[in-house]
Amino acid sequence: MTPPPVAGTIDVTVHRRFAVPAERVFDAWLTPRLLGQWMMGPDVREEKLLRLDVDPRVGGHFSMLVERDGERIDHVGEYLVIERPHRLSFTWTIAGEADQDGSRVDIVISPTDAGCELRLTHTLSSAWADYADRTQQGWSRMLDALHAIF
Secondary structure (H helix, E strand, C coil): CCCCCCCCEEEEEEEEEECCCHHHHHHHCCCHHHHHHHCCCCCCCCCEEEEEEECCCCCCEEEEEEEECCEEEEEEEEEEEEECCCEEEEEEEECCCCCCCCEEEEEEEEEECCEEEEEEEEEEEHHHHHHHHHHHHHHHHHHHHHHHHC
């Protein structure tokens, strides 16, 4: 279950169905070899994946450093909930940004007759409201790339 929205935040939600078991989809979020195939890099957008560090445990951190348009961007976060294969929550921010409160991504994976359904909710500070559509497009593109590896 996704936590209720917090005052001063907005939620961006994306759904995707997969024809594989929930465990395979869940593991793709925490296995560096798989994560690097669909979340960052040239298969998702025009960028180069420079480094991918993942410590997949509650309290563990991740760092996904990319180079995009000559700029280095380090997507970082902390794992808050890991309940294989149904729930995953983590913070999400860019290293060095002034808004270090970041944001939160909650993923719920539910079994279906044909595989599973993933529901992703990205909770952003309302200060980022102008980026909601772009955020939804980004997650949609990433989940399309995840779908393609299965």
